[in-house]
Amino acid sequence: MTARVAVLLFPGSNCEQDVLHAFGCLGVRAEYVWHHATDLGGFDAVVLPGGFSYGDSLRTGAIAAFSPVMGAVRAFAAEGGPVLGICNGFQILCEAGLLPGALRWNAGLKFICRPVDLRVETAATPFTRGAEVGQVLRIPINHFQGNYYGPPELLAELIATDRVAFRYCDNPNGSEGAIAGVISAGRNVLGMMPHPERAVDPSVGGTDGAVILTSLLDSLVAPAGPGSARQ
Amino acid sequence: MPKEGIADPQGQTIERALPSLGFPAMHEVRVGKRIELVVDAADSAAAEASVKAACTRFLANPVIEDFSVQVVPGAGGEVPA
Numbered sequence: 001m002t003a004r005v006a007v008l009l010f011p012g013s014n015c016e017q018d019v020l021h022a023f024g025c026l027g028v029r030a031e032y033v034w035h036h037a038t039d040l041g042g043f044d045a046v047v048l049p050g051g052f053s054y055g056d057s058l059r060t061g062a063i064a065a066f067s068p069v070m071g072a073v074r075a076f077a078a079e080g081g082p083v084l085g086i087c088n089g090f091q092i093l094c095e096a097g098l099l100p101g102a103l104r105w106n107a108g109l110k111f112i113c114r115p116v117d118l119r120v121e122t123a124a125t126p127f128t129r130g131a132e133v134g135q136v137l138r139i140p141i142n143h144f145q146g147n148y149y150g151p152p153e154l155l156a157e158l159i160a161t162d163r164v165a166f167r168y169c170d171n172p173n174g175s176e177g178a179i180a181g182v183i184s185a186g187r188n189v190l191g192m193m194p195h196p197e198r199a200v201d202p203s204v205g206g207t208d209g210a211v212i213l214t215s216l217l218d219s220l221v222a223p224a225g226p227g228s229a230r231q
Numbered sequence: 232m233p234k235e236g237i238a239d240p241q242g243q244t245i246e247r248a249l250p251s252l253g254f255p256a257m258h259e260v261r262v263g264k265r266i267e268l269v270v271d272a273a274d275s276a277a278a279e280a281s282v283k284a285a286c287t288r289f290l291a292n293p294v295i296e297d298f299s300v301q302v303v304p305g306a307g308g309e310v311p312a
Binding site: 059062094095101102106108109149150151174 | 243295
């Protein structure tokens with residue numbers, strides 16, 4: 001089986017080539033899908049790449065969340081299809097209500113662009129099943145608004161339901177609970193601020209991100225057992 | 232405006248800068264945004280209702296922001312249709 005991976009393009013996306021290249025390193029030719037598309041039929045996975053959709057006007061991801069393609073993403077996710085939002089993609093998924101919480105300005109109002117250490121908090125997702133809980137991944141961040149916020153009751157729910165995917169080891173941006181990535185209740189939508197696609201090709205920045213994309217591709221071929229969202 | 236009790240990085244950064252600029256007595260700085268727009272509506276109540284709906288769905292993020300709506304007539308009174 002050859003996996004078909006859609007990489008959504010919004011006006012102002014700028015990490016789509018990184019995502020395409022990373023999947024290429026793993027032997028999969030991902031495909032761009034313009035934000036006017038209304039159907040994601042035929043695709044096995046969907047990636048919302050990083051960037052500055054709509055110039056971050058109003059709030060990061062706020063306008064892209066109303067793109068026509070987001071209706072298709074909603075339907076795709078509702079059927080259990082895996083959706084990965086990276087950086088601005090995470091912000092869009094939060095604004096669209098597909099993931100809970102919000103991303104605020106970084107504490108200290110600094111744009112941060114550097115590799116950080118992430119701790120894998122759960123392996124019970126299609127994106128982390130090849131990793132081990134407690135494993136530390138070195139993956140770059142590149143954002144101004146990655147300071148995760150959820151009200152206390154949401155944070156408690158995320159912990160109780162094993163939906164914190166990653167935490168920062170040194171919390172560079174002030175996120176509540178040092179949260180770097182969260183998974184949906186259906187466990188098939190992951191949002192994360194760090195850029196795993198920039199840590200796949202060994203010639204640029206290490207390969208710690210490969211476990212996330214490889215896990216995703218493996219999950220398409222051999223879905224996990226009971227409890228997995230997509231059979 | 233950022234909701235009460237939610238850390239506001241912009242406000243905190245400004246607050247830290249104020250004393251060194253000679254304003255040591257200013258505290259609890261919070262930074263929000265103001266959006267001005269023109270509404271085609273039958274009356275002020277209708278305008279306010281539609282803007283509130285837009286705030287709830289789009290203009291504000293209810294997870295981290297509160298909003299209030301103020302309706303003012305245009306420079307020449309009600310804007311003609």
